[in-house]
Amino acid sequence: AQSVTQLDSHVSVSEGTPVLLRCNYSSSYSPSLFWYVQHPNKGLQLLLKYTSAATLVKGINGFEAEFKKSETSFHLTKPSAHMSDAAEYFCVVSEVDSSYKLIFGSGTRLLVRP
Amino acid sequence: SAVISQKPSRDICQRGTSLTIQCQVDSQVTMMFWYRQQPGQSLTLIATANQGSEATYESGFVIDKFPISRPNLTFSTLTVSNMSPEDSSIYLCSVAAGPTANYGYTFGSGTRLTVV
Numbered sequence: 232a233q234s235v236t237q238l239d240s241h242v243s244v245s246e247g248t249p250v251l252l253r254c255n256y257s258s259s260y261s262p263s264l265f266w267y268v269q270h271p272n273k274g275l276q277l278l279l280k281y282t283s284a285a286t287l288v289k290g291i292n293g294f295e296a297e298f299k300k301s302e303t304s305f306h307l308t309k310p311s312a313h314m315s316d317a318a319e320y321f322c323v324v325s326e327v328d329s330s331y332k333l334i335f336g337s338g339t340r341l342l343v344r345p
Numbered sequence: 346s347a348v349i350s351q352k353p354s355r356d357i358c359q360r361g362t363s364l365t366i367q368c369q370v371d372s373q374v375t376m377m378f379w380y381r382q383q384p385g386q387s388l389t390l391i392a393t394a395n396q397g398s399e400a401t402y403e404s405g406f407v408i409d410k411f412p413i414s415r416p417n418l419t420f421s422t423l424t425v426s427n428m429s430p431e432d433s434s435i436y437l438c439s440v441a442a443g444p445t446a447n448y449g450y451t452f453g454s455g456t457r458l459t460v461v
Contacts, residue, residue, distance in 0.1 A: 263447055265449055265450075267452075273454075274437070274452050274453065274454040274455055275388075275437070275452040277442070277449045277450070277451075280447070280448075280449045282447035321387060321388070325450075331376060331441065332378065332390050332393060333378070333388075333390065333439075333450060334390075335387045335388045335389070336387060337386075337387045338386075338387050
């Protein structure tokens with residue numbers, strides 16, 4: 232069965248410094264992997280997705296993630312944090328079997344200090 | 346990608362009552378998904394709603410507690426029945442953003458339910 236582990240429940244960075252949110256997955260098929268962001272009292276927004284094409288995926292708002300099959304990782308990065316990046320981030324896996332359902336990680340809360 | 350209208354956006358309900366949440370999609374979709382997000386937690390899939398057949402429930406969720414309707418390819422409802430304070434959560438519906446799962450998924454804005 233597939234699963235997702237987000238290694239940090241909270242990450243705190245200073246504005247203008249790099250962001251790294253870590254995610255490891257377990258999947259018996261070729262997974263599709265996603266990062267979603269949830270701002271307070273807002274809905275979920277898709278940041279980026281990996282679907283077996285390029286291993287380095289670029290998303291919105293300057294975020295990117297690299298799929299590393301050997302490490303079963305899909306870490307999210309951004310070169311320079313902005314105050315507006317403060318939110319909850321979810322790493323998500325979907326297996327393209329008959330169900331197409333999503334498995335969510337536990338989430339990482341990103342705090343950005345001025 | 347599809348646009349989802351979900352309502353109500355929030356409600357406060359008395360224990361023992363039921364609440365029906367609606368999701369309307371602006372295009373036809375094969376599968377719709379219902380999720381629950383308990384306070385401070387991640388999202389958990391409740392069920393998959395397919396048009397023309399009964400919903401498929403995940404472990405820990407039953408039809409008597411969370412009946413789902415899917416009358417056509419653009420609409421679905423989730424009912425939270427006989428509510429207790431433990432049902433206080435955000436409930437979200439979701440659809441695939443394109444013809445396959447590779448396109449990602451679009452989520453409704455959620456229904457924030459408080460049971461008192």
